[in-house]
Amino acid sequence: MPDQNLLPNPELRVIPRDQHNVSRKDISPNALRVLYRLRDAGFSAYLVGGAVRDLLVGGHPKDFDVATDATPEQVRQQFRNCRLIGRRFRLAHVVFGREIIEVATFRANVDDGSGDRETHEGGRLLRDNVYGTIEDDAVRRDFTANALYYAIEDFSVRDYTGGFEDVQNRLMRLIGDPETRYREDPVRMLRAVRLAAKLDFEIEPATAAPIPTLAPLLSESAPARLFEECLKLFLSGHGVESFLRLERHGLLPALLPESAAAMKANRSGALRRMVLEGLRGTDRRVANDEPVSPAFLFALLLWPAYCRALIALQAQGVHAAEAQRRAADRVTVHQLNMIALPRRFSLPMQEIWLLQSRLSLRQPKRVSRMLAHPRFRAAFDFLCLRLTASDEHADDVAFWREAQQQFGDLVADPDDADASESGEADGAPRKRRRRRRGPPVAAGE
Template sequence: MPIQDPPSPASAPVALQVIPREGHNISRKDISPNAVRVLYRLRDAGFAACLVGGAVRDLLVGGKPKDFDIATDATPEEVKSLFRNCRLIGRRFRLAHVVFGREIIEVATFRANTDDGSGDRELHEGGRLLRDNVYGTIEEDAVRRDFTANALYYAIEDFSVRDYVGGFEDVRNRVLKLIGDPEARYREDPVRMLRAVRLAAKLDFSIDPATAEPLPRLAPLLRESAPARLFEECLKMFLSGHAEASFLGLEKHGLLAALFPETAAALAANRSGALRRMLVEGLRGTDARVAAGEPVSPAFLFALLLWPAYCRQLMALQAQGMHAAEAQRRAADRVTLHQLQVVALPRRFSTPMQEIWLLQSRFGQRKRVGRLLAHPRFRAAFDFLALREVASPEHAEDVAFWREAQGDLAQDATEAGGDGDDEAGAPPARRRRRRRRSDGRTG
């Protein structure tokens, strides 16, 4: 690998620093054996290849990476020629995926900062990067990465860490810092703003002041991003065990209103702060479930994130004199439709999300108890009701009633020889009585 100062876009380029094996804590035993296999095969074929990005960063802070990415000077086609279990993907970024059963090792070719016309790069007139397949050197590759903490390379030939942009020191100081001019980098890819918040939450890093400063100003750029991509980023932020810290980061850096505009407006209008308390407590519970290895439903998550918006819309419709049931349906549809313009929430999640909301009004009626207990969304809706008690103690009586009702049903099921729960986690429906016809027969 060549050793020289990179053509860094940063105002103060940092010379290459090689951290030898004794100077860091990364061990091959902590790296996926499949990733090590790919690294050695590329090396043996005469190519430069390094473990790069989040895996190196996470290993340095004592974490356990889930993904192991590799950077190399081999082109995607050359990588594919070395591995029969390889497929090429992507248009915006051409990548090689080497598949080992359920594990995928992603291999990317070193990319350059500038295009001499021989590469494949396309920029939006606003500066957003639409396609970037211009290959270069490892030095160029380092400075075109997003954060300094993600631009560290673990070299398999001598087990050293190669640092071209000062990322090793930033990781030691637990600081997240963009490479280059922050505003230009955010304009290249607005989703980087969400990544900054997510990574800071995940790693318990602070965000460098220069990296944080443009966030509130450039937040509207998120509306230019594909809604499907923002949905995926939301799942990463809120379902990886750092939901509460991510939410607080979005608030702090002025990004919440860009991602969840109606929720942000509702929270600002809620003077008591009850809705925010409920939301934060719910995210804290989500983190606890992830930490315990328990499943978390995106439908429940979005029901929580958009609940303040639903409540505000419902109050507005009822103030216009609309019947309660109709207002609930209209509010659910409007909030969902408006949010879909920003984040592409699939119907398989938006439908149960709405059902969780609409079932809330039935808890106060206490009619047809057995039917409500048998509803496939009852468990999620009841958990949501219990969460609402955090915001308002007026729900305590309903929570107690329905908790007791579930206990009674479980007891009945046990006495009948069942276990009280079906495979989906919802209580089984009571057996319906056959209705007697007027002629004395049953049917």
């Protein structure tokens, strides 16, 4: 629990409608329904957090959260389409088809014995369900930019921590003592980087200062949380900027230790160039509303670690094929200690790596079999990406590109592999499409 003495005293500043650009027409109609229903039932309710922040900078929020003085049980009484979730933070989810409006009760920092709070001896907050006032709620939020409340009564924005000014100045600033807040929840260090990258904000100097020293605390966070945070960092359209800021603030070695070490040892910088080029491609796909694959992402992020492990095993005299398998397993297992990468992503990630050596075998009799492999397209895209690091694979890329042009009907549908990864095909037999076998393709034809 944060020390109450280290948190600022909330001072309300009301920004009237004519001094900000938040408009109801940009707010989800379902969020407005929740706000008005709670108000009509006699509760206070505000749009809060990221949605208000994003609207103030001209963004288009995907999620709309509500803060209220109603308890989760009282919220559920108002909405038949409501479910209560969470142990660490008890929340109400009001479900409108595919959209969920998350409703949180104002939380306090001081436990008077009436609530439910548990803190790790190191200061990490394990459970926090002590309810309070809107002033309490504002100062216990993480960043000032996330502690802004939009009121439907007068369409004003209410600011208790200086967040409105920080948004105008494009600053991410922690509320309270930075070191205490990071120890309370180390994932906040990643959130600071991610939000700054997303919004093109700078991290305020005092907020940034403790990060390099406290970065090892990430190892105490739940691996499943770190996996979800990685997806937000790298698959939300600002992966390159997230990577650069992780480097700048000393977080990359804590999050991806073996890859960070491999890139540092790689004097030519080729591995780092490849990772950045891959993230640029991912950002373009997100911008174009094209699908992105966590398996391909982690194949990219962990490739430097795989290359380093492979070289070490081969130096020990391990046969090439065995060294590849052992390197893939070693890197995966070691990274799982930090990030809980599900098997539906780790297995295709390893396949992408292991297929790289097979793509250098251009015997005609192997071509049709390789084209039909469910991971061929991902492996080929990865091979193309490797040209960023070295042009030694240029002939292989040219060969397989021509092979696809001549026998494109043999190429496996990647959607089949994606369905298998996501579990959509579990328990349901899939029809196997008959593949037309064409004549082998010789190099140079």
